[in-house]
Amino acid sequence: MTSLYKFASGAVLALLLSGCASLSGDGGFSAAAGISEPRTGARASVEGRLPRNEDDARALAAVISKKLAQPLAADDAVQVALLNNRGLQASYWSLGVAEADLVQAGRMQNPVFDFKRSHGGGEVGYERTLTFNLVNLITAPMASRIEGRRFEQTKLLVANQALKVAADTRLAWVDAVAATQLADYAKQVEASAQASAELAGRMRKAGNWSSLDQAREQAYHAQTVAEVTHAQKAAVAAREKLTRLLGLSGEQAADYRLPDHLPDLPVAPRELADVEQIAVNERLDIQAARLDTEQTASTLGLTRTTRFINVLDLGAVRNTEGGTATRGYEISLEIPLFDWGSARVARAEATYMQSVNLLAQAAVDARSEARERYADYRASYELARHYRDHVVPLRKQISDQTLLRYNGMLMSVFELLADAREQATAVSGYINALKDYWTAQANLEAALGGRLPTNTGVKP
Template sequence: MIRYVAPNRVACIAIATMFLAGCSTFSKDGGFNTVSTTASERLGKDAVYIKTDEDRDAVFKRTQELLSKPLGMDDAVQVALLNNRGLQASYGELGISEADLVQAGRLPNPGFTFSRTHWSDGFGISRTFSMGVLGVLTLPVATRIESRRFEQTKLETANAMLAVAADARKAYVNAVAAEQAALYAAQVKDSSEAGAELASRMRQAGNFSKLDYAREQAFYAESTAQLAKARQQSVMAREKLTRTMGLWGSGTQYTLPERLPDLPKERPQLNDLESFAMQNRLDIQAAKLRTQSVATSLGLSKATRFINALDVGYLNNFETDKGHEHGYEISVEIPLFDWGSAKVARAEAIYMQSANRLAQTAIDARSEVRESYSAYVTSYDVAKHYRDEVVPVRKTISDEMLLRYNGMLASVFELLADSRDQVAAVNGYIDALKDYWLAETDMQQSLGGRLPPLAMANAPGAPQNDATPTPATPTPPAPAQDSPLSAPATQPASPTNSEGK
């Protein structure tokens, strides 16, 4: 056994410190705590990383409980967070990144060389114990770089979880709206079939014109085609939801409600959205950490540009005529042809690339916030217009037509013609309500998975004012005039400030 005795106490302390630094271990949660905390705080849901059979059984039981009743929007999001296999696969990035961090924090393995040579009147034995010193000297910096990358991976994984939740929410809205439209199309088809049958009998009796008969038959034919199309769209939307939730087998037999949730009485008051997004979006936080890691790597590249390899070894040789020989050797790379300029230039280019990508991420985020806010306000106003204006007027017309029919002032075909006119209004309201919930989901995603706390307090489910606000012209947050990562220079006007009273 070869032992190396340090010349002084300082060297002993330094070596002990390096060895302690090399004893990096894995964390208990594997970095998943960031994901689970994000799911709890921003979505009010549970995120589970399935690693054992116990985890799988617990997820199965929870899923069965959620699917045992008509599936709500929040239930669909929770099922997706528990069962989406693509999301589970993305959790594996945490383990890979943490393994890189632990590896970066461990000392490089030493090397041992043994050789035995013979000659005519004797033999020699050479033994060398060596270690790469450069890797030891750069270990703290390398550990710091990988630590930031691990934090970046946590944020990126949590952001992927939020994206899956948003996809599940949108898939649910599309599936329920498509099923609602299919049910209404079936009612329209039954009504048109009855009208076509009545028109056929009256035509045979000679009491109906050829033109009126053709109109009823055309409406029946069109409604039949629309029903088939609506049912196919319902199947497609439901299968999209099933894939997003990660269900198969008996799990696909879940029940959806007959209609979408009602439109909230009021829109939440949303201010300073760009500033909130800059602080709240995980992709921006991850991009910042990525740029910081690249900057640290650039400093390391500059520090080691001239020396890429530095090994120190302890020698213990023996020859028959000389006996034992002790000593040491130093192996260093001579920067004769490569002075490290290419390595530094590459690191600088990577840093500039990362910095520009960070700036572009912030610019895109601000644009997404303004776009999603405009779509949210517009879709709310359109859905509210259908709810408060179009549908009530159509109902009034239908009621009056029914009274005229009961008073023998209108024929059955006038009643059927009025029902045909209602088709566009009802389908328009279904689409408008669907567009609102999709726009709200997009806006939440553009803000980092949730609305600002004040807006959440005024969200659906909170006490509402009975007064119905006047539809507003969307007033998007004002763009910043300085850095894309900073807060807006001009604070956005409140949406209600621009409303006509």
Template sequence: MNKSFPGLAPLAALLLAGCASFTPDGGAAKVSELTHERTGHGVGLQRSEADVGAAAARVAELLRQPLAADSAVEVALLNNRGMQASFAELGIAEAERVRAGRLANPSISFGHLGGHGSTEIDRSVMFDLLGLLTLPVASEVAQRQFEQAQLQAASDAVGVAAEARSAFFGAVAAQDLVGYYEQVKEAADASSELAQRMLQAGNFSKLAQMREQAFQADATANLARARHQAVAARERLVRALGLSGAHLAFKLPEHLPELPKTPLEPKDTEQIALDKRLDVLMAKRNAEATARSLGLTRGTRFINVLEAGYANKSQAGEPRRNGYEIRLELPLFDFGTARTARAEAVYMQAVHRTAEVAVNAQSEVREAYSAYRTAFELARHYRDEVVPLRKRISDENLLRYNGMLASVFELLADAREQVTTVAAAIEAQRDYWLAETELQTALTGHSPGTAPAMGPAKAAPAAPAAH
């Protein structure tokens, strides 16, 4: 090995000078942009005590006022530690991107042989020549994987925001329902007490009195359930917002937001899902990165290891001899077919999964929009027809009672039915806001959860009026 290889050292120096480096924000700017487009709020990585302190100060400021759906989302994005923990995957992906953009460290060998008055020294510096040749492609693949990690981080943030909105609407509705079930309980107590007095006076049958007592028992049980459901819904909101300690005393509004005048009617919803949904974009990026990786595998299937470097040898009493050394692993037993077959299988797997995600996204958007429109129509039906009708019936019964055409028990039974109707209207209004949240998630975020059940309110049945 007497030929010199003078160009290798300058080339290595040039490569080392152009090494890939870490981004100043760890890729958080892109994650924040994607999240803001879908939730109206950005998100940041909290990597220092100053970041955590600033977030805590903003959370405390937001919690000094009664929560709204929008402020609940902001608190969740600032304060949810589980989301911050998931952002560690972003740092891992960036580290892999930087590593892929740098040439592997050179290896140095040194040999010393001596004896019989003679000394021989071998020195060599080896560089990964195959890594140098494939560096651009490997860097591109790592960059796509980093972008996919950014999409995943944004998807996690959108999921946190959607959970916060859903939990907020559920907590407000549950709190509101407790008030109405308390009214049912008060009416049942009054009816039962009056029935007991009339029974003692001989003006009421035992059967009618027991019916009123049974209704009171049912009303008591339903109120207990409603109170627990309110606690459970509030605790779900607490978890979504990541709250503890003094922050648990936050206040909720008394009622849900009013329905909009008209429902949303987005155009080309299926195409929006294919263009904007984060899980679809992730699947596409994964397929692209896998395809690029497959091209790299095919190009190197017959070359497993290729190294080149500078070498010299010196022997006592003789001039130093310089040259270069190339090390190549010969494909005598493994021709690279296994690696190529594996890469092709992984690529086809990514292609089929991308197609599945796209088909599911289109279907989920159609289902979510159907649930949204149904929830809107039901909530509007209760607001504009059922509740006003029940109020008119109540007013008419009050006139009949004042004219001594109806008994006090008929009046109490009607009051219980009216409250039950209002409770059903609250649940329908809650279902609308939950469906609206899931529609937005299905359009631009990821696969939504199970659509809210839109059934009748569960309340104590009204006891039959006594005559």
């Protein structure tokens, strides 16, 4: 019995020492931010912590107000979203839940104290029992390791959620700026079409145009009015989508400004040596899937360890009866008479194989998405450059020559108006091509797990 007491006391002491781990105070947020911030290029918090009180809220509001005081660039929009998107903030707090589970797994279960008093035949009996859960003592180190992996997985998933919000915000910013630029240009085209329609009316009164010619210009003006309305609707929808991602409301949602146009096309696209390998190595969802597989394997090991012994309690007993004290111990053991644990083990093995196949599929998807996004990125760049270097300059050259010939009375007003329409189509095409390029770059960054790399395997 002495050896049993020594074992119990030693196990209790070891677990008490291992259970000294405490909560970090920020729920693991700083660790997750350390993963996401280099990949998004933006800070995930103000002063390195999540808002908890009014002072933190005021500090956050000051940072956001400063960002919104000028036309909102793409990087600033990402910064505001990471700080202010409430759905993302909720994800941050899930780290606190996972950290609490990790700390709890490293702590010993409280002992159970039983007290019993009985009397009869003129005698009074007392029974006192202090019981410890030995299964908890034996499996605590493995359980702590499992919860540790789960916590690491949660950090990766939360960081990945931050990357997703950053990518969605960048895409929404591109859409909003492009939609506003297209709406403004549509207004210019409509104003030109209105002037053409008015000119057609005057020439019709002067007898220089037919009813067909006048109707053609009026129809074109009516079409441009409809296109202005359509472009304005698209601009409002794109701005509101961006506003939701930024977490803005009230005056901030109404007053923040965007640039007048998209950034210019860079001199050259990025050349990535191996986009598939970059995606597999860098994507956080792949890393989280790996940890899930490792965690499932550890859980399977724990299930096999405890398949026969599910309940094992050790108790120290002290009884007093009729003034005589007795001491001893008792052990409670579940007898595997009907359930030998085979179903639990089979379930764990099936869960593990499910996890292995999900990881393999995630890797296949990541490789495919990386190839697709990189091909789209390069094609979008080439298309935008073609518009910039060939289509738009040629349309301008034609427009200049057409205007010279019209001024020299060598061309009719019909040809001048037709050329203006074609030039408007070319400019709109370039704006859309530029939008597609910046959209493709944002999608490529999301497929590769962060901002485009600028060192190994990349040529600027």
